[in-house]
Amino acid sequence: MQPTSARFHDNVDKALRDSDLQTALHRVDKNFTSRRTAAVTAMPEFEALRDEAVQIKNHTLDHLDLYLEKFEENVTAAGGQVHWAATPEDARQIILDLCQAAGTRTVTKGKSMIAEEVALNPFLEEHGITPVETDLGEYIIQLADEPPSHIIGPAIHKTKEQVSDLFVTHHAKLGKTERLTEGEDLVAEARDVLRPRYLEADVGITGANFLIAETGTSVIVTNEGNGDLTQQLPRTHIVIASLEKVVPTLEDASTILRVLARSATGQQMSVYTTFSTGPRRANDPDGPDAFHVVLLDNGRSKLLGSEFQDILRCIRCGACFNHCPVYASIGGHAYGWVYSGPMGAVLTPTMIGIDQAHHLPNATPFCGRCEAVCPMRIPLPKMMRHWRAQAFDKKLDAVRQRLALRAWVWLARRPALYRRLSGLAVRYLAWRGRPLGRLRDLPFAEGWTASRDLPAPQGRTFSAQWAQRRRGNT
Amino acid sequence: MNAGPRVGLFVTCLVDLFRPSVGFAAVKLLEDAGCSVEVPTAQTCCGQPAYNAGDRRDARAIAENVLRAFEGFEYVVAPSGSCAGMIKQHYPQLFADDPVLGPAAQALAARTWELTGFLVDVLKVSGLTARYDGTVAYHDSCSSLREMNVRDQPRALLAQFEGVELADISDGEACCGFGGTFAVKYGDISAQIVGKKAANVVRTGADTLVAGDLGCLFNIAGKLKRDGATMKVRHAAEILAGMTDDPPIGEA
Numbered sequence: 112m113q114p115t116s117a118r119f120h121d122n123v124d125k126a127l128r129d130s131d132l133q134t135a136l137h138r139v140d141k142n143f144t145s146r147r148t149a150a151v152t153a154m155p156e157f158e159a160l161r162d163e164a165v166q167i168k169n170h171t172l173d174h175l176d177l178y179l180e181k182f183e184e185n186v187t188a189a190g191g192q193v194h195w196a197a198t199p200e201d202a203r204q205i206i207l208d209l210c211q212a213a214g215t216r217t218v219t220k221g222k223s224m225i226a227e228e229v230a231l232n233p234f235l236e237e238h239g240i241t242p243v244e245t246d247l248g249e250y251i252i253q254l255a256d257e258p259p260s261h262i263i264g265p266a267i268h269k270t271k272e273q274v275s276d277l278f279v280t281h282h283a284k285l286g287k288t289e290r291l292t293e294g295e296d297l298v299a300e301a302r303d304v305l306r307p308r309y310l311e312a313d314v315g316i317t318g319a320n321f322l323i324a325e326t327g328t329s330v331i332v333t334n335e336g337n338g339d340l341t342q343q344l345p346r347t348h349i350v351i352a353s354l355e356k357v358v359p360t361l362e363d364a365s366t367i368l369r370v371l372a373r374s375a376t377g378q379q380m381s382v383y384t385t386f387s388t389g390p391r392r393a394n395d396p397d398g399p400d401a402f403h404v405v406l407l408d409n410g411r412s413k414l415l416g417s418e419f420q421d422i423l424r425c426i427r428c429g430a431c432f433n434h435c436p437v438y439a440s441i442g443g444h445a446y447g448w449v450y451s452g453p454m455g456a457v458l459t460p461t462m463i464g465i466d467q468a469h470h471l472p473n474a475t476p477f478c479g480r481c482e483a484v485c486p487m488r489i490p491l492p493k494m495m496r497h498w499r500a501q502a503f504d505k506k507l508d509a510v511r512q513r514l515a516l517r518a519w520v521w522l523a524r525r526p527a528l529y530r531r532l533s534g535l536a537v538r539y540l541a542w543r544g545r546p547l548g549r550l551r552d553l554p555f556a557e558g559w560t561a562s563r564d565l566p567a568p569q570g571r572t573f574s575a576q577w578a579q580r581r582r583g584n585t
Numbered sequence: 586m587n588a589g590p591r592v593g594l595f596v597t598c599l600v601d602l603f604r605p606s607v608g609f610a611a612v613k614l615l616e617d618a619g620c621s622v623e624v625p626t627a628q629t630c631c632g633q634p635a636y637n638a639g640d641r642r643d644a645r646a647i648a649e650n651v652l653r654a655f656e657g658f659e660y661v662v663a664p665s666g667s668c669a670g671m672i673k674q675h676y677p678q679l680f681a682d683d684p685v686l687g688p689a690a691q692a693l694a695a696r697t698w699e700l701t702g703f704l705v706d707v708l709k710v711s712g713l714t715a716r717y718d719g720t721v722a723y724h725d726s727c728s729s730l731r732e733m734n735v736r737d738q739p740r741a742l743l744a745q746f747e748g749v750e751l752a753d754i755s756d757g758e759a760c761c762g763f764g765g766t767f768a769v770k771y772g773d774i775s776a777q778i779v780g781k782k783a784a785n786v787v788r789t790g791a792d793t794l795v796a797g798d799l800g801c802l803f804n805i806a807g808k809l810k811r812d813g814a815t816m817k818v819r820h821a822a823e824i825l826a827g828m829t830d831d832p833p834i835g836e837a
Contacts, residue, residue, distance in 0.1 A: 127773055144756070436760045440777040474771045476764020476778070477637065478727040483758075493678075496639070503639030512770060516635060520643040523598075523629040524650065530626075537602050548837030549810055558772025563779065563807030566603065566835035573596050573605035577624050 112230060112258050114463045116447030119470035126441040131270050136442055139267055143433035146377025147484065154373065164370050165488050167363045168424040171355075172415060178324040178357045179406070185327030189389025191402035199229035202407045206231060206316065206349060209403055210240050213347045215313035221331060221338035222246035223318030224262055224427060225351045225407055227449045228462070231316070242316075243308045245337035247301055254281045260443030260451065263375050263429040268442045271297070305337070315345040315399070319352035320371070320426070321364045322404070328388040329404060330364055332371065332381040339385050348387065348399040353407045355423040367426060370486035375428040410461050418497045422457050424487040431481035431491060437474060446471055453481035457494045465498055469507040472498035515555070534572050541570040589619030589708075593658035595651075595697075597668045598630040599799040604834065607799065610826035611664040611700055617826075618708045620660075627654040631671040634766055641679065648676050652689050660707065661697045664822050665798050666729025667765075669699040674732045699729055701797055701821055705738035711745060715827030718748040722791035723821075724782075724805065726798035727760050739797055739821050746824075752789040756781075763804040775804075783808040786816070793817045793833075795824055806835040 115122060126132055151157045171178055183193040196202035202225075210218060218235065220226065220242050232242045232253070244253040251266035252259055254277045259265030266274070274297055279290045282304060291297050309315075317338050321330040329350045331338045342348045358364050372378040391398030414420050432438045432452035443451035448459050448468070456471040472495035481491045502508060522529045544550050544567020552560045559565060592615055600607045608624075615622045632647030651672065655661045663669040676690040683690075704710040721743060729735040743749050762768065762778025769775075783805055786794055794809070794816055796802050806818035817833040 123771070123773060127777060436762060436778045436781075437774055439781075440774050474767070474774060476727070476760050476762055476767045476775065478760030478764070479731040480727070480758065480760065483731055496637070499637065499639030500641050501639070503641075508638070509770075512638075512766070516638050516640060516643075516766075519630075520635050520640070520647065523632070523647050524643075526627045526629050526650070529629045533602055544837070546837055547835075548832055549807070549835040551811075556769055558769035558775070559807070561772060562776035562811065563804065564810040564835060566803050566806055566810075567837075568603040569605055569831065571605065573601040573608040574624075574626065576605055577608070578626075 112449065114448045114467050116459065116463065116468045116471060119445065119447060119474065122445035122447055123441050123474075126445040131273060132268050132442050135268050135270050136439055139261075139264070139433060139439065143376070143429075147374060147430060147433065150373040150377040150379065157370070157373070160366065160370050161486050161488060164367045164486060165424065167358060167366060168487060171358055172420060172423055175354065175357070175412075175415065178359055179354055181324040182322050182327060182357050185325065186389065186402070186404055187327070189327045189402070190392075191327065191389045191404065194403060194405045196405050196407045197409075199407070199409055202229045202351060202405050203231060203234045205405050206351065207235065207238055207240070209347065209349055210235065210314050211238075213313045213401075215240065215345075215347075217241045217243060217308065217312045218314040218316055219243050219245050219309055219312040219341045219345065220249070221315070221317035221333065221341040222249050222265065223316065223351055224259070224449065225318055225353050226316065227259060228353075228409065229351070229407065231351070243305070243312065245305055245309070245341050246333070247298065247335060247337075250301060250305065251277060254278075258444065258449060261429060261432055262427050262450065262452070262454075268444065309340045309344045312345045314347045314349060315341040315343075316349045316351060317342050319350050319356050321367065322352055322357040323361055323364055324357055325360045326388055328361070328386050330384065330386050332368070332384050334376075334382040336383050339383060342385070342387055342399065343397050346399055347401040347403070348390075350387070350402075350404045351407065352404065353409065353411055355411055371426055371428050374430040374484065374486040414461060419457065419461060419494055421489050422454065422461075422494060424489055425454050425458070426487060427454075428486060430484045430486065434480045434484045436476065436478060436480075453491045453495075454489070457491055457498070460498050465501050465505065466507060469498070469502040473502065473508070511555075530572065530574050534575055537568040537572055538570065541568045543567065589621065590659040592620040592622050593655045593661045594622055594624045595628060595631070595655070595661055595663040595668060595672070596624060597663055597665045597799070599803070600664055603803070604799055604820065606828060606831045607664050607820040607822050610820070610822035610828045611662070613826040613828065614700070614704060614710075614822060615662065618704060618710050620708070623658070625654040631668040633668065633671045636671065636675060636679065637765055645679055648679055648690070649686065652676075652686065652693055655693060658696065660703065661693065662700055662703045663697070664700045664820065665800075666699045666726045666733045666735055667798050667800055669697055670728040670732030672697045699733040699735050699797060701739040701742060701825070702733055702735040704825075705741055710742065713742060713745050713825060715825065716747050717793075717824050717827075717829070719793045719817075720750045720752050720789075720791040721793045721795050721824070722752045722754050722786055722789040724754060724761065724786070724794060724796040724801055725757055726796055726801045729797050730758065735797065739795075742825055743795075743821075752791040754789055755785050761801045761804050763800040765800065768804060776808075779804050779808045783812065783814070787814055791816065793819060793824075795819055795821050797821045802834050810835045
């Protein structure tokens with residue numbers, strides 16, 4: 112997708128005025144946080160598990176080349192094939208070639224953020240192949256022709272009414288003309304519509320939550336079972352994953368699985384956790400004839416050893432989204448690219464550049480709740496600060512803000528002058544705040560006063576009064 | 586003369602300029618607990634606005650001022666989790682690659698406390714005799730909560746009061762949307778966030794909102810006043826020191 116992150120202010124404006132979006136976001140706000148809290152509280156060893164999960168990922172990242180090679184070796188041994196994609200273009204082309212070799216017109220897809228990152232669907236469509244999203248959320252936004260707005264709930268910005276409308280519009284041609292309003296009925300209709308598509312597809316594409324080096328296995332977690340049908344029914348299964356998804360062992364994957372669902376949805380485990388190793392073997396009851404893994408770099412290897420390496424620990428649980436006051440206010444689309452929320456504010460600039468994305472790490476109050484809930488203890492605010500430093504050095508912030516900051520810093524470094532001038536300013540503001548003790552408007556602070564009063568200063572500065580008190584004492 | 590520790594008060598720019606009564610309340614609390622309190626005149630700001638803007642060079646320059654101004658104090662105490670957090674958590678990072686100032690920043694960080702945390706964890710203050718009549722909703726600032734490990738301390742102090750009843754704010758760990766310059770640069774997002782916070786605060790039915798950070802207090806009070814809510818808003822130090830003669834925040 113074309114990034115719109117540079118038009119962040121416009122995006123925010125639109126999001127704040129979108130009453131459907133606000134209704135939908137309110138739901139996120141309420142549900143996810145309380146469920147996570149309950150799941151975490153019920154597990155005394157959760158903090159220790161987090162530490163263990165962090166260690167596993169740090170160790171893996173320190174030896175990433177080794178584990179990736181091991182993974183490839185074991186995929187090959189199991190009869191599959193690994194394809195290395197340095198760029199999104201490479202990944203798309205590899206997948207197109209595999210689809211064309213399989214002679215398919217339709218591919219089914221499980222949920223994959225990496226497929227979104229490389230913009231796979233439009234590319235396949237351009238080449239006459241129809242991608243069918245099978246995750247309910249992804250299916251909804253495919254109908255709406257929108258990008259995902261949340262990494263684990265792609266259609267979380269949609270109200271049920273909007274989904275009803277979409278289904279009526281798109282399913283009428285399939286003979287389903289009744290406007291359904293109950294959640295269960297909508298799910299049933301989606302299932303009816305999607306079932307035959309699994310059988311049409313000769314290729315199924317899924318993402319991966321983990322790639323296991325010691326066995327060459329890809330792991331997906333879902334709650335709908337769509338991933339299993341996507342990867343087992345077609346003759347070819349293609350996994351698209353980014354390279355930091357690899358972990359050394361099955362044991363490591365199971366450790367991280369224990370923090371994943373709890374952090375994401377507050378479940379102990381997701382409903383389906385599926386391990387796929389190679390194509391169908393002689394005695395297997397089912398499975399694909401061919402198993403491919405497309406491993407995407409897209410700049411990630413450059414993050415190793417940089418101040419942004421820790422973002423590669425991310426397991427895409429979405430906890431940072433669910434606890435972010437900014438995300439809860441504006442939703443995912445306002446961030447203007449595939450990834451949103453706190454992890455997106457750190458990751459997106461690595462992919463579309465800080466020039467385009469400078470608002471994302473800047474538009475946060477640094478409340479730190481993302482880091483507090485991140486199962487992988489990723490220091491998201493710290494990395495946003497690194498981006499802010501880069502954005503500042505490149506002078507990407509607004510001129511007015513820059514000048515105001517310069518003036519403040521200049522003064523703050525001259526304590527005597529600071530005290531004289533601030534004393535005057537404070538008297539003026541106190542006078543302006545009369546008689547209520549607050550100001551309803553103030554030039555250069557409209558961002559504040561548009562929606563809030565500004566409490567007025569009491570009148571004289573502490574330092575002036577303190578100096579007087581000292582003089583009185585001596 | 587007090588026999589207790591020698592404490593340097595980091596007044597904070599917001600208290601200095603907007604609400605000096607909080608500074609005097611902090612001095613009273615510290616002196617009552619036996620500290621000898623000094624207020625270095627070279628202090629202005631902790632440098633957080635520059636630091637958060639990505640302006641590391643200026644943030645360091647301001648931080649150097651603070652390092653010099655507070656040399657030699659046994660403790661540095663601020664009536665703010667945010668400014669204390671800047672010194673405690675971020676100064677060491679700011680000077681991480683400096684062989685001289687790095688250790689100095691580490692040492693200052695180790696001596697720096699948020700006021701209520703200092704009163705409870707270091708001075709073991711108990712038996713405050715002041716009285717405050719009312720139901721108090723205590724708002725945890727993000728920096729107190731997540732950078733200074735302060736949550737129970739102010740509540741423990743308030744619980745010693747006669748007449749005070751504490752009310753819980755739902756989703757109490759959520760940010761109020763202040764975030765320093767964020768509240769002006771991205772004022773519309775900030776407004777949306779404080780709208781939710783103010784609604785949760787009003788829903789407690791408390792008559793007074795209290796917190797340990799003026800930034801949050803000004804933000805929430807500004808929203809409450811704009812919406813016509815009658816709740817009183819005060820800094821924790823004012824209540825704890827029994828210095829409530831000045832009008833509440835945003836009132837005259």
